[in-house]
Amino acid sequence: xxxxxxLSDFATLIHDGYFYQDRTxxxxxxxxxxxxxxxxxxxxxxxxxxxxxxxxYYDLNRANQFEALFGHLTIGxxxxxxxxxxxxxxWDFSLVKAQGDVKEIExxxxxxxxxxxxxxxxxxxxxxxxxxxxAIDSFGSLLTxxxxxxxxxxxxxxxxxxxxxxVLMAGRKQEYYEALLYGEGLLKTVFKAVKAAAxxxxxxxxxxxxxxxxxxSDMTSGYNVGENIYLDEAFNDxxxxxxxxxxxxxxxxxxxGGTWSPTEALDLMRTFYNGYCFSQDSDERLYxxxxxxxxxxxxxxxxxxxxxxxxxxxxxxRNKLLYISRLPHxxxxxxxxxxxGEGVIIPQLARRFGVADVLTAVxxxxxxxxxxxxxxxxxxxxxxxxxxxxxxIPNLVARSLYVERLQEMWLDTYEDKTRxxxxxxxxxxxxDLQPLADxxxxxxxxxxxxxxxxxxxxxxxxxxFLTLLFDDRLYxxxxxxxxxxxxxxxxxxxxxxxxxxxxxxxLLEFKYVDLKKLKLTGEQVRAKSMAELAxxxxxxxxxxxxxxxxxxxGAALQARYGLTDLxxxxxxxxxxxxxxWRAVKPDAAKIGLxxxxxxxxxxxxx
Numbered sequence: 001x002x003x004x005x006x007l008s009d010f011a012t013l014i015h016d017g018y019f020y021q022d023r024t025x026x027x028x029x030x031x032x033x034x035x036x037x038x039x040x041x042x043x044x045x046x047x048x049x050x051x052x053x054x055x056x057y058y059d060l061n062r063a064n065q066f067e068a069l070f071g072h073l074t075i076g077x078x079x080x081x082x083x084x085x086x087x088x089x090x091w092d093f094s095l096v097k098a099q100g101d102v103k104e105i106e107x108x109x110x111x112x113x114x115x116x117x118x119x120x121x122x123x124x125x126x127x128x129x130x131x132x133x134x135a136i137d138s139f140g141s142l143l144t145x146x147x148x149x150x151x152x153x154x155x156x157x158x159x160x161x162x163x164x165x166x167v168l169m170a171g172r173k174q175e176y177y178e179a180l181l182y183g184e185g186l187l188k189t190v191f192k193a194v195k196a197a198a199x200x201x202x203x204x205x206x207x208x209x210x211x212x213x214x215x216x217s218d219m220t221s222g223y224n225v226g227e228n229i230y231l232d233e234a235f236n237d238x239x240x241x242x243x244x245x246x247x248x249x250x251x252x253x254x255x256x257g258g259t260w261s262p263t264e265a266l267d268l269m270r271t272f273y274n275g276y277c278f279s280q281d282s283d284e285r286l287y288x289x290x291x292x293x294x295x296x297x298x299x300x301x302x303x304x305x306x307x308x309x310x311x312x313x314x315x316x317x318r319n320k321l322l323y324i325s326r327l328p329h330x331x332x333x334x335x336x337x338x339x340x341g342e343g344v345i346i347p348q349l350a351r352r353f354g355v356a357d358v359l360t361a362v363x364x365x366x367x368x369x370x371x372x373x374x375x376x377x378x379x380x381x382x383x384x385x386x387x388x389x390x391x392x393i394p395n396l397v398a399r400s401l402y403v404e405r406l407q408e409m410w411l412d413t414y415e416d417k418t419r420x421x422x423x424x425x426x427x428x429x430x431x432d433l434q435p436l437a438d439x440x441x442x443x444x445x446x447x448x449x450x451x452x453x454x455x456x457x458x459x460x461x462x463x464x465f466l467t468l469l470f471d472d473r474l475y476x477x478x479x480x481x482x483x484x485x486x487x488x489x490x491x492x493x494x495x496x497x498x499x500x501x502x503x504x505x506x507l508l509e510f511k512y513v514d515l516k517k518l519k520l521t522g523e524q525v526r527a528k529s530m531a532e533l534a535x536x537x538x539x540x541x542x543x544x545x546x547x548x549x550x551x552x553x554g555a556a557l558q559a560r561y562g563l564t565d566l567x568x569x570x571x572x573x574x575x576x577x578x579x580x581w582r583a584v585k586p587d588a589a590k591i592g593l594x595x596x597x598x599x600x601x602x603x604x605x606x
Contacts, residue, residue, distance in 0.1 A: 003297040008048035024075035034227040036206040042376025044290035046239035047209040086154035089120040094159035143202040152204035161210035191223035212374035217354035233281040240286035275394030320375040458512035461573035511542035515575040546570035
C-alpha cells in the first residue's frame with residue numbers, strides 16, 4: 001500500500017496506485033442536494049481531494065479516462081447521467097497573494113482568476129478574449145464561448161474564505177477586507193458574477209469549499225443562492241475516515257509484514273485522531289484524514305508509529321486558539337473545553353457571520369464556540385434535553401494545542417520552559433509529586449491568583465496539573481476519562497509503543513478546600529507544614545474522598561489497559577495557596593478483575 005500524504009490530485013492517486021477511500025457514492029446525493037453547494041470543513045480535512053475527484057468525474061475531456069479512474073469505484077459501476085458532461089474550471093483562493101495594499105490584492109485576484117480562465121480555455125480549445133486587468137470581463141467571455149459550444153460549466157471554488165481567514169489570523173487591516181467584499185468590492189463582484197452566470201449564462205453547477213462560514217454573511221447580497229450542506233447528516237463523512245475504514249486499512253497493512261498489532265494501532269489512532277462529528281443528526285465519529293495518513297505512512301515505510309503524533313502541517317491551528325484566547329472570556333472558554341466533563345453547551349452553532357461580527361461584535365460564548373468548531377478544535381458530541389448543542393475537544397492531538405496555548409500564556413519565561421520538563425520527568429519516573437507541588441505553589445498559583453477567574457476551585461488545581469504534566473510523546477493523557485460510571489480527573493497511560501520507556505502509569509484525583517472553610521488566611525496556610533495541613537479535618541476528609549475515587553477508578557483502568565503498576569494519587573488544593581497530596585494504595589482485591597466485574601461492586605470499595 002502507498003499512502004497519499006500531502007497529495008490531493010485524484011488522477012495521481014488512482015494511476016499511481018495510492019490508497020483512496022472511496023467517496024464517489026456520494027456523487028448522486030450531491031447532485032440531488034442542489035446546483036450551488038457550500039461545504040465547510042477544517043483545514044487539512046481532504047476538501048481539495050474531494051474537489052479534484054469531482055473535477056475528474058465531470059470533465060468532458062476526461063471521458064476516455066472514466067473507466068481507468070472510476071471503473072473500480074462505486075460510481076463507476078453505476079454512474080450518473082452527468083458524468084463527463086461539463087467544462088470544469090477551478091479557482092483556488094488560497095493561491096491568491098493576500099499581501100500588500102488593496103490594489104495589490106485585487107490585482108492578485110484578477111491574475112489568479114484570469115490564469116484559471118486561460119487554462120480552462122486551452123483545455124477545451126475555446127477562443128476567449130482575455131482582459132488582464134478585469135477578470136470579470138474575461139469570465140464573461142469564457143461563458144459566451146461555452147454557450148456557443150453547446151456545453152455548460154461546472155465551477156469549483158476552493159478556500160473561498162481565504163481573505164477572511166487572513167484578516168482573522170494574521171492581523172490584517174479590517175479595511176482591506178471591507179474594500180474587497182463590501183459595497184462594490186472585487187470579491188463581492190466576483191460572487192455576483194458567479195450568481196449571474198448561473199442564471200442562464202452557461203454556468204450550471206458550483207461547488208464551494210472553505211474553513212468557516214465567515215464570508216457567507218458578508219457576501220449574501222452578492223451570492224445568496226448557495227445551499228449549505230456542511231451540517232447535513234448525509235455528508236458528515238464526505239471528508240475524513242470512519243473507524244471501520246481505518247480498522248480495515250490497518251488489518252490490510254498488517255498482512256504486508258508489519259511487526260505492530262492492528263488492534264493496538266487502532267487504539268492509539270482512536271485516542272489521538274478520532275472524535276470529529278459535523279452533523280448534530282449523526283453518531284458517526286471521524287478520524288482526521290491528514291493525521292491518519294501521516295500515521296499510516298509511518299507504519300508502512302518505517303514499520304513503527306510516528307514519534308510525534310501531531311503532524312506539524314497542522315501547526316497553523318495554533319493561531320486559531322491564539323485568536324480565541326485573546327478575546328474577552330476566551331481564556332475561560334479554553335479552560336472550560338479542556339476540563340471535559342459536560343462539555344461546552346450553546347443553543348446552536350452560528351451558521352453565518354461576517355468579518356465585522358468577528359472583529360467588532362460582542363464575542364459571546366456561542367460565537368467563540370462556533371468558531372472553534374469550524375476550526376476543528378471543538379466538535380459536536382450530543383444534545384441536551386433542551387436541544388442545545390454539546391461540544392468537546394475531539395481528541396488528544398487537539399487537546400495538546402489547548403495545553404500548549406495555556407502554557408504559553410501562563411508560564412512563558414525561559415526558566416519555566418526549562419524547569420517544567422525536569423519536574424515532569426521526575427514525577428513520571430519516580431512517583432514523587434512533591435517537587436511539582438512546590439513549583440505549583442511557588443510559581444503557578446501566584447500567576448493564577450492575579451487573573452480574574454471564576455473557576456478558583458477543583459478545576460483550577462486540575463488544569464494546573466494537566467498543563468504541567470501533558471506529554472503526548474509518552475502518554476495517552478486524558479482528562480475526565482469515563483470508566484465505571486464515573487470520570488477520572490486525570491490519567492496518564494503510557495502509549496502502547498512506549499511501554500518499554502521507564503515511566504509510570506499515573507492516575508490523579510483532585511479535591512479542593514476553600515480557605516474560608518478552613519477558617520485560615522492565605523498567610524496562615526503558607527506557614528504550615530505539609531503534615532500539619534494534611535491533618536486538618538476538612539483536608540483529611542477530602543484526601544480520603546479522593547483516595548476512594550482513585551482506588552475505584554484505578555481498578556477499572558487497570559482492567560481496561562491491563563496495567564500492573566498503576567500509581568494512584570489523591571491531591572487536595574487549598575485556595576490558590578497550597579497543595580497536599582498522598583500516594584494511594586490500590587485495592588488489591590480489584591486488580592486484574594474484568595471491567596464489568598469491577599463495575600458491579602465498586603461502590604463498596606473503602
